Amino acid sequence: MGKKVLAVYFTQSGQTKAILDQFLKPVIADGNEVEFLQIRPVQPFPFPWPIPDFFDTVPESVNVIPTALAPWQTGLVKYDLVILGWQPWNLSPSIPFNSILQDEQFKVLIKGTPVITLSGCRNMWINAQEKNKKLLHNAGAKLVGNIVLADRHPNHLSYFTIFHWLGTGRKDRKWGIFPKPGVSDKDIAGASKFGNIVSSYLRIMNFDRMQEDLVRAGAAPVKYSLMFIERKAGKIFQKWVNIINKHPRKRKSILVAYKYYLAIALLVASPVILTVDLLLFRPFSQKKIRRQMNYYRGVEYKERI
Numbered sequence: 001m002g003k004k005v006l007a008v009y010f011t012q013s014g015q016t017k018a019i020l021d022q023f024l025k026p027v028i029a030d031g032n033e034v035e036f037l038q039i040r041p042v043q044p045f046p047f048p049w050p051i052p053d054f055f056d057t058v059p060e061s062v063n064v065i066p067t068a069l070a071p072w073q074t075g076l077v078k079y080d081l082v083i084l085g086w087q088p089w090n091l092s093p094s095i096p097f098n099s100i101l102q103d104e105q106f107k108v109l110i111k112g113t114p115v116i117t118l119s120g121c122r123n124m125w126i127n128a129q130e131k132n133k134k135l136l137h138n139a140g141a142k143l144v145g146n147i148v149l150a151d152r153h154p155n156h157l158s159y160f161t162i163f164h165w166l167g168t169g170r171k172d173r174k175w176g177i178f179p180k181p182g183v184s185d186k187d188i189a190g191a192s193k194f195g196n197i198v199s200s201y202l203r204i205m206n207f208d209r210m211q212e213d214l215v216r217a218g219a220a221p222v223k224y225s226l227m228f229i230e231r232k233a234g235k236i237f238q239k240w241v242n243i244i245n246k247h248p249r250k251r252k253s254i255l256v257a258y259k260y261y262l263a264i265a266l267l268v269a270s271p272v273i274l275t276v277d278l279l280l281f282r283p284f285s286q287k288k289i290r291r292q293m294n295y296y297r298g299v300e301y302k303e304r305i
């Protein structure tokens with residue numbers, strides 16, 4: 001018998017929904033019933049983004065502070081599986097997504113239910129996923145799968161192209177020369193291979209080994225250099241937000257300083273720090289690195305890693 005699946009998502013450009021649709025094709029073809037629920041903030045976030053508005057999301061996303069959502073309802077009170085289509089903002093769950101995860105009505109709906117997170121991002125998602133794991137844990141949901149699609153271009157390139165995309169709303173080549181931003185059309189189309197794997201586990205309603213299979217198919221790409229930057233940056237972002245919390249009246253000017261800090265940290269400092277790490281530290285911490293990378297690929301939640 002077909003299973004009942006709820007597909008929850010937030011999207012601005014449509015990328016997350018496009019990934020979700022491709023992912024769900026085999027699930028629907030297998031005879032399962034899929035219901036969609038779109039997350040809608042009462043105060044919509046702009047798209048395309050004016051730069052100050054973009055950086056103004058930093059404090060609330062980093063501190064996982066929800067925004068009010070428009071009333072919503074679902075056809076059923078319980079589902080066999082819930083798919084969560086989300087995206088990282090500032091190394092944290094996007095504000096609309098953190099809001100649904102903290103919504104009391106939603107927490108009741110997903111309590112005790114197997115949940116799969118599915119995202120389309122630039123390339124830094126592991127900090128945000130740790131925050132998701134914690135929120136899902138608090139809601140009593142069972143995270144059984146995680147699938148991430150990312151921009152495969154080098155970090156420096158995608159930093160420029162994502163601002164072009166999010167700032168203009170056009171997912172095309174900046175100046176006609178840069179690569180296309182975001183998740184590639186090929187990877188979006190390829191999301192169905194993950195849907196195939198999920199479908200086979202949905203048939204038996206036992207997801208115990210599913211994430212291993214998904215990882216083998218490339219569902220949770222963890223790259224050492226990005227993990228290294230993200231682990232450091234996550235802590236530094238939190239420090240900036242702590243300063244803003246202490247001086248709320250200076251929020252705007254602190255965020256302008258943060259904007260310049262971010263560009264320098266990502267484009268100039270991180271390659272230098274990575275080189276030092278490669279020469280002095282990395283060769284001696286192979287075991288620890290392997291353990292960390294495996295943890296981030298998985299669905300287990302630990303307070304400290």
Ligand SMILES: Cc1cc2nc3c(=O)[nH]c(=O)nc-3n(C[C@H](O)[C@H](O)[C@H](O)COP(=O)(O)O)c2cc1C
Binds near residue numbers: 087123
């Ligand atoms: C405010 C903001 C912050 C973002 N921060 C990150 C980030 O930390 N890591 C990342 O990989 N992508 C980041 N992105 C890209 C998004 O995760 C996502 O890929 C993009 O916004 C498209 O999603 P959509 O389906 O909502 O259009 C950010 C986007 C926005 C708007």
